[in-house]
Amino acid sequence: MSTDTTIHPLCPGCKTSAIRWGKDSKGFQRYRCRSCGTTFANRPANPLGNHRLPMNKALLVLNLLVEGMSIRGAERVSSVHRDTICMLLRTVGDKCERTMAELVKDVEVQDVEMDEIWS
């Protein structure tokens, strides 16, 4: 009798079904492909990278900042430490920059308007 009642996920390489193969360092189920031997885990994607801040807190902080609240103001409202807020800002900013670079390219420029530059 098999006690394994979970659905067998497919190997990302050869698309054949894989068997359960222990847990990864974060406790997520790992799998091993029966034909090519590749091991993989289906860790849920974390758009915040290595941040441990819960997504709802991160969204609250970002919403407050986007609305123009100060970092210390956002700290008081969300009870997330200002240093954490700064690190979150850095991560999100870098990701936004990469997204911009990926999505906005080969834009033909006809006119350039520059304000407040006097040299």
Ligand SMILES: [Zn+2]
């Ligand atoms: Zn495989």
